[in-house]
Structure formats: C-alpha cells, structure tokens
Amino acid sequence: MPHDILIIGGGPAGLSAAINARSRGRSVLVVSNPPAENPLWPAKRVDNYPGLPGISGAELLTALRLHAEEAGAEFCTGKVLSTAFMAGTWYVSVGSDMEVATAVILAAGVSRGKKFPGEAEFLGRGVSYCATCDGMLYRGKAVAVLGYSGTARQEADFLREIGCTVTYFDQPRHCEILGDERVESIVCDGESAAVEGVFILRPTAAPDDLFPGLAVENGYVAVDRRMATGLPGVFAAGDCTGGPLQAVKAAGEGLIAGQSAAAYVADLNRQMKKGIQTT
Numbered sequence: 001m002p003h004d005i006l007i008i009g010g011g012p013a014g015l016s017a018a019i020n021a022r023s024r025g026r027s028v029l030v031v032s033n034p035p036a037e038n039p040l041w042p043a044k045r046v047d048n049y050p051g052l053p054g055i056s057g058a059e060l061l062t063a064l065r066l067h068a069e070e071a072g073a074e075f076c077t078g079k080v081l082s083t084a085f086m087a088g089t090w091y092v093s094v095g096s097d098m099e100v101a102t103a104v105i106l107a108a109g110v111s112r113g114k115k116f117p118g119e120a121e122f123l124g125r126g127v128s129y130c131a132t133c134d135g136m137l138y139r140g141k142a143v144a145v146l147g148y149s150g151t152a153r154q155e156a157d158f159l160r161e162i163g164c165t166v167t168y169f170d171q172p173r174h175c176e177i178l179g180d181e182r183v184e185s186i187v188c189d190g191e192s193a194a195v196e197g198v199f200i201l202r203p204t205a206a207p208d209d210l211f212p213g214l215a216v217e218n219g220y221v222a223v224d225r226r227m228a229t230g231l232p233g234v235f236a237a238g239d240c241t242g243g244p245l246q247a248v249k250a251a252g253e254g255l256i257a258g259q260s261a262a263a264y265v266a267d268l269n270r271q272m273k274k275g276i277q278t279t
C-alpha cells in the first residue's frame, strides 16, 4: 500500500510538513538520517524561534519529532538515494529498500559540497553512494570510502566484513577519481590508492541528483507559492528552497508543503473515484 506522502528529511521543514499533512488525514512517512546528524542538533541556543527563546537545537528537533509522532506520522531512519516516477506513483529508494508514495516532499536541507572530478563520469562504473546497496559488487576488491556522514565508518566496516580491502578517507577536501572504462584509482588530499570502487558517503545529495529533471536555481529548488516544484506531486520546503536559512522559515514552508501535498493526494483520489464511477 503506498503512503499518501513521503517526506525526505526530519528537520523543522519535514516535521512541520508531517504534522500538517497528518492534520489533513493523510498517511505520512518521514525518511531521514538520524536526528543527531541534523545540522541544528548541536546548536546550544536557538534564539529566534517564536515562543521558545533559548531552546537548544536538540530540544527543538525532539519536540517537533514528538509532535509529528503524536500526530500519527511514521518514521524510517535511512538515506534516500534516488527516486523514480511511474504511472502516477513515486518510487523512493532508501538504502537497499524501496518506499512507494503518491506525493513527495523534499525537505532535505542544504547540500554542501561540490562533486569531485570523475565522480559523475564514473557513477555506476565504480562510484557508488551506498555501501550496503552496492558493496557485494566489490567483494574481494580494493575500494576507497570517502566518509562525510555519521554512518560512514559503519558502512566501511560492512565493506570489510564482506571481504573488501578498504582505504578510509575521513572527510577529504580534494579528490580525483581516475580510470578508463571503470574506476582504477583515486587521489585524495595528495594520497593515491589503486581501487576498483569509490564509495562517497555524504549525509545529503544534491536535489537534482535525487529527482532528475528537478528545476534548481543557484543550487536551490525552484518552487511556487504552494511549494510545488515542476514535477508531479513533488513539493519542497525549508533550507533546500533557499534563504533565509532559518528554522522558523523552514517550519512555515513545511506547513504549506504539507497542506499542498495533502490537497494533491485528495485531488488525485477524487479523480480516480470519478473515473471508476464513469467506467
């Protein structure tokens, strides 16, 4: 059974969207990295969130999550890697699993960091973003892990357990991925290694990598006043749509995206019912 709405990101935008979509009676799944990996989590004081001066980032995120849980939203800890739209339904890959939804709200915050030379060219030919999904293809081989996410070391351990020889690079700044048909080596911050696979483990992906064809302006998702993107049933909210990069703006946009996605799903359901009645 597809979820009515799948939300990518469990920050202020995604959690506000979840609360407001639930208040319109829609089923909601929030897929996000662990809360402690949210950029706001370590903030000691958030002084400009209305009504809650001095609250810490962790307290604010915990309160928002509790509110969304009490509203009936479901949660899944994991990283969304890609999406595909087929026959009116969104298929969203979360690690090695697949979730299905009628509408999607992108609330993934800002994606920091540019692609490395060779990254796009060798994607699927030695470059991967998910050790648990693609690791088996590299069993018994030498691979490099570029660790930027909180779970990167665990993913490197998983690769070792299945028989890969792993060179781990902790948050390298400069990398170049080299090869001919496939990856053959990597140069990371001056250190080179002969490898057949390169796992680049970031907490976030660029929005247009997650949704091919998504309109992006200066790195931010283009939306209208309903927080609709140009893709069918895809809405966006929060830092990923642009500044001011602030929690209250994210929560406000989350409200609009949640309501708009709920209206989109209701509309589709009405159209389907009408279609069934007339046939």
Ligand SMILES: Cc1cc2nc3c(=O)[nH]c(=O)nc-3n(C[C@H](O)[C@H](O)[C@H](O)COP(=O)(O)OP(=O)(O)OC[C@H]3O[C@@H](n4cnc5c(N)ncnc54)[C@H](O)[C@@H]3O)c2cc1C
Residues within 6 Å of the ligand: 008, 009, 010, 011, 012, 013, 014, 031, 032, 033, 034, 035, 037, 038, 039, 040, 042, 043, 045, 046, 047, 048, 049, 078, 079, 080, 081, 107, 108, 109, 110, 203, 204, 205, 237, 238, 239, 240, 244, 245, 246, 247, 248, 250
């Ligand atoms: C140190 C610091 C202090 C700050 N202080 C303040 C302040 O005082 N006041 C204020 O208003 N704002 C502050 N901010 C800014 C505030 O944190 C952001 O504006 C706000 O968190 C944006 O909310 P969001 O929901 O859009 O994105 P985020 O809070 O960034 O949430 C996005 C979530 O989605 C997850 N995610 C991303 N990609 C994926 C994926 N592919 N799959 C699954 N999950 C994914 C991320 O890990 C993250 O948890 C601060 C930020 C920092 C870093």
